[in-house]
Amino acid sequence: MVQNIGQRPALDVSITLDPAPRRARETAGHEIGKIKMLNEPVALIAPGQEMRVFYDDHSERMGREDLPSSHQVSLTYRDSSGNEYSESSVLDIEAMKGAMFTSVRTIHDIGKSLEKMNQTFSRSSVLGRAGKIQAEVSVESRVEHVQRIAEENSQQQERHRSLLKGLGFDNSDGVVALGPNAPGEAESGRGTEID
Structure with missing residues (x-):
């Protein structure tokens, strides 16, 4: 070099x-x-x-x-x-002859590993007749992973609240109204409230 x-x-x-x-x-x-x-x-x-x-x-x-x-x-x-x-x-080039050393892996090693995996999968019977498999790979740090999971959980909770609201359930005050009656009609005995 x-x-x-x-x-x-x-x-x-x-x-x-x-x-x-x-x-x-x-x-x-x-x-x-x-x-x-x-x-x-x-x-x-x-x-x-x-x-x-x-x-x-x-x-x-x-x-x-x-x-x-x-x-x-x-x-x-x-x-x-x-x-x-x-x-x-x-x-x-023989200065280290007889010495032991550790390997350093690079992106080229990843490419070689992927090629070997491709060869193995292409001969595999579990892939069916097409001989193809689709894999999605993502590399993220631990911090990125935790942040992503927290964001996904928050989005899931928001979708859940939105779904409940769209179905007529309002649990913002801890009360869920059931039945065809609008909220507040339970006092007259025409609806059902669960607390």
């Missing part, structure tokens, strides 16, 4: 790796040593911009002594005022 961590754009960025990188299994036309950013200057890298490239799968590199694992990295660029910079470092 190459990232501009400065406050201004990096211009005419040249990146070289010596020796040139090689993957354990290259795809014709997409060889890592032939990618544009390693062979031609990058016109501009904006502040905070990242340029990421998949290098290789460590499990495929195991035991491959013919593949370079350490590279001298040279980076040259200029800023918007015309000042030129040159930096160098070492990229050692």
Whole structure:
């Protein structure tokens, strides 16, 4: 990954790796040593911009002594005022060899999981002949969830009060009038009041 961590754009960025990188299994036309950013200057890298490239799968590199694992990295660029910079470092892809680490999951992992679920569901007999299932997914924080439930409960109570009022039940004073008579006729004995 190459990232501009400065406050201004990096211009005419040249990146070289010596020796040139090689993957354990290259795809014709997409060889890592032939990618544009390693062979031609990058016109501009904006502040905070990242340029990421998949290098290789460590499990495929195991035991491959013919593949370079350490590279001298040279980076040259200029800023918007015309000042030129040159930096160098070492990229050692085996620096953590033998170490244990934890995984960090990203949105790409979610996409892979969804694809696996899609494959599983498409072969499932519970989906019927159409082979489709519709799922709606929502992600909300605990606070958002509590607020949403409180709002839904409030709306439900308001709909309930409105329904009762529309049916002629007025429980604002705790009295519910039943029967065909209008409220207040119960005193004359023609209606029924429940308290």
